[in-house]
Amino acid sequence: MQTFLKKRIAIVIEQPALNRVLDKLDQLAVTGYTVYPVIAGRGREGSWRADGMVSDAGRMVSVVCVCDPAKVEAIIEPIYKIVSRQVGIITISDCEVIRPDHF
Amino acid sequence: MQTFLKKRIAIVIEQPALNRVLDKLDQLAVTGYTVYPVIAGRGREGSWRADGMVSDAGRMVSVVCVCDPAKVEAIIEPIYKIVSRQVGIITISDCEVIRPDHF
Amino acid sequence: MQTFLKKRIAIVIEQPALNRVLDKLDQLAVTGYTVYPVIAGRGREGSWRADGMVSDAGRMVSVVCVCDPAKVEAIIEPIYKIVSRQVGIITISDCEVIRPDHF
Amino acid sequence: MSAIDLALANLLSPMVLFFALGLMASLARSDLTVPEAIAKFLALYLMMAIGFKGGVAVAKSGLDMKLVGVMLAGIALSALIPLIGFALLRLSTRLSAIDAAAVAAHYGSISIVTFVAATQTMTTLGLAYEGYLIAVAAVMETPAILTALLLARKARDPARRAEEEGMGALLREIGLNGSVVMLIGSFLIGWITGDRGMKAVAPFVNDLFFGMICLFLLDMGLIAGRGMREGMKTLSWQAIAFGLYMPLISAGLAAVVCLALDLSLGGTALMITLAASASYIAVPAAMRLALPEAKPSIYLTLSLGVTFPFNLALGIPLYVWLAGVVKG
């Protein structure tokens, strides 16, 4: 079965800024994204845990976007602008898919 | 420390079809899998959010299966048959493990 | 936009042993980590599901740590010592980041 | 109470107002949300409470033989309404046969929350109703699904049909839907334990009931609003119209059927409400398994974003009035 190379952009961003990231991804017309919950973590801003939290401040979520290698630059640039201002990180990795048209 | 190359199959599938995917993986005798929750997403079928949802319809989960590169074909084929009928995607990527026998 | 190669260590470990893993990562002075919830899975120890569970025993969480390739050995060694005693797995994969200093 | 007074009183009930609050919050894109686990808990509670109460009521009144007739009538309505719905959708909209069948299934089946809201109205109006209607509600959940499957079968290309796993497996997956099991199970437990059981759980299933419904309706409003924002893009005005007139057709049909059933006034109103309500818990999940190629955005938006609000705000008082006509 033939597969096609794509890029997997994984963003960990603090919850209150999530909508900004998703709205930006919508503007950038990515084919899609998936948001994962995160229950705890540590970074330069110190460590945090989700349980018992009422406020969204100080907790993270993770957004994963699979896209064409050609599109990565165009997506990372504006997303990084948002993330760099907030608490969060971005990682990029390779992955293969079966339906290239889908991404 | 020596590591061994394996493949990481990541499936995002709508909740109601999860059991079909897992039952299939069990039939295929994979050494194991892990199911992750997903809280929101967007794809060709439009965007969705888990919170407040009562019905399982229209929400996703993510299944990750680490397996031997030799087994990938045998696993992807039947899983793709299920996923292609439903709302969902499949991605494949490389990863290394320490205990090759485990996967 | 220039990116830098890092390693992504992904650990699936049973909940009761999570603190041991995190404490160890803190000792190892990694720049950070992210803990993801897991809702179900299967492995050598059989299959499990989180829903309805009261006790932490027999359920998993997933810890992801992005670090410098040079550091991987130093991190994997002691973490593997913990994981190998418990129910759990470790996988390592490549990823790229934008701020190398951050990891 | 005139139909108008009824309608007004209904519109100003806490239930409807909390639904409206959720609806507006979500249309205004507020970040107000009910955690998924809580929404599932509220649904679980509702099934338990309403089922248990129904069972206890039956334990009190005993089962008059009318039950059988009402059950059969319910099954018939659930099985036939999709045929009407399917025909109307194919005539009035551009929906594919598969999509039309999936939508039709929702309108044949029932919405337990609409039913609960209606029982609440009965309580405020001081109208008694047959406890076994809970059981009737339960049996009305699935027949509509079967009708829809048969409608879709004909439309499906043979290739697909090959892929389908056996009807049997499918029915097991569908029939054992959690909410249905919880509803029937609680009904039986209420029936078995009767007053004794009710005394023990009354503060939980009775006293809290109304407050929990308000929270649940807040959540329904949030989801409905989201559905409107999302789904309206994909829905033609003909489809939206269907979501408004189909419940009326079902209600009319049920009213006629009720002429033959001699239920109490409250029972008649509830029976009509059941027929007029559209499922959005059991059936959507079933459709994802049985008709995966049908677009969820269409049937979810129609049943939750159009028909549910309509029934809650205007439908229920109308059905009470209709029941009055039937009985008087």
Added chain:
Amino acid sequence: MSAIDLALANLLSPMVLFFALGLMASLARSDLTVPEAIAKFLALYLMMAIGFKGGVAVAKSGLDMKLVGVMLAGIALSALIPLIGFALLRLSTRLSAIDAAAVAAHYGSISIVTFVAATQTMTTLGLAYEGYLIAVAAVMETPAILTALLLARKARDPARRAEEEGMGALLREIGLNGSVVMLIGSFLIGWITGDRGMKAVAPFVNDLFFGMICLFLLDMGLIAGRGMREGMKTLSWQAIAFGLYMPLISAGLAAVVCLALDLSLGGTALMITLAASASYIAVPAAMRLALPEAKPSIYLTLSLGVTFPFNLALGIPLYVWLAGVVKG
């Protein structure tokens, strides 16, 4: 009751004891936790219950014109307190202007749980209070945020300022905060439905209220303890001191303002409590959007790990006593 007796009675109330339990459990690194979904549910419930009750109270008493004056006073306090806080922080601590502004915003805004705990004390003391104070609490949430933004603006480098998206968008994001919407919405629903509505939801919003607060305070204790463990490293003793004396300054200011308001004794105590309380739900989230470069570890720890426990254990009885002075 003397201030001392009051303080003791307060320290031995189940509310405070459950908070202490959570605090100690978390400081001892016990794995006792409240699931996030439950914490959010408890908060949702609290907003619903307290809002609804306030609305019903207003429906009963009717709105006397004093409300306007009290509202304006509340807005003024919320808008001005941050100026004092900002000045004190800049003088006494090494916090950057941005961090100082962010912290100040929390002390201008209000903590609804502190308010709820205070209303509970009123009930135990048999002191009546104006129902519309809920509405006042709601309007006091946001003005402080605006003051803080203006304070931060001046300090911000122009580069950043360019990045900022329009104030308008920001205010929408902030103004539609879920907890505020739930509070105001429930208040209005309570107002509209009045006694009729209350009769239906009383077991839910009244009878359970105290038990739910206890659970919520257990959770607050767990979070506060975590905050202490985490945050104390990052906080200077001057900052911690600020978390202890700032509420007293706000309380004093509010007491003076109350001289002009002629609220009931209970109402005065609540007004003072509102001024003295520091937000940790709405404002922190707003700060992450409006002033992302401000360190959450600082303002979260101060408001939740220092000021909230202080208000709960010692502040509230003190404010009741202060209200006595004002009214007597």
Added chain:
Amino acid sequence: MSAIDLALANLLSPMVLFFALGLMASLARSDLTVPEAIAKFLALYLMMAIGFKGGVAVAKSGLDMKLVGVMLAGIALSALIPLIGFALLRLSTRLSAIDAAAVAAHYGSISIVTFVAATQTMTTLGLAYEGYLIAVAAVMETPAILTALLLARKARDPARRAEEEGMGALLREIGLNGSVVMLIGSFLIGWITGDRGMKAVAPFVNDLFFGMICLFLLDMGLIAGRGMREGMKTLSWQAIAFGLYMPLISAGLAAVVCLALDLSLGGTALMITLAASASYIAVPAAMRLALPEAKPSIYLTLSLGVTFPFNLALGIPLYVWLAGVVKG
């Protein structure tokens, strides 16, 4: 009431029926589930309610010196029962020493839900019992774990033993288990606040109690069923038999001990129930830390899939009858 009537009445109680509902739903592979957050909430609520009640009861009755004796008896039972269990498992099954020790620990420790179900039976039978038995239940949680560790030590290869981190750290991890902390904390708060506190939280901890237990038992049934489906493959019939006769042995032992304690009839029944019950919250988590090489599938299935259903359905009435024999 004869033992038979008791057994029948028990089998038809809502608690047992909801457990059965969950069990059957899960064996039939229905998708009925209780969200994890809700299950944790129900457990938290149970600990809070039962602990608080116990504390209030003690505040009322005062502590008679018998408490000390009962506590010591409880500790002794918890510490000794694992020795018996270990010996029987090693003789009758093929379990490794480590696995046998881990299983034995569960039977020495206690199941708070079994205890709660038993207190409910006391209430239905109108039997009073000593409030401090809650405290006894709490102290019986851990001694069994220590015994099991000593049993396992001897069996462990030295290499492993080197790896082990200090006993001290381990005990801290285990002793601060959330459910134990919540139980003891609520007990103390109930004790301190007494009637005053109870008046405030009664609707929450008393009125809802039974309904919440029913929901919790539904969940237990779902989990137990899953455990049966999963675990039965891995369990020999000898192991399963152990899960049925071990509680009887513990009960007998406790009955003898109770001859020396002069507890009330209800208290005796509860003491026997505690000894006969097997832990599945605190101990499994502890075993994962202390004896990671022991297979969770074995001890979880035995305690939750075999012993808990047995105690709930047949054990409790039997223990009440046994208490009757002891007391006269």
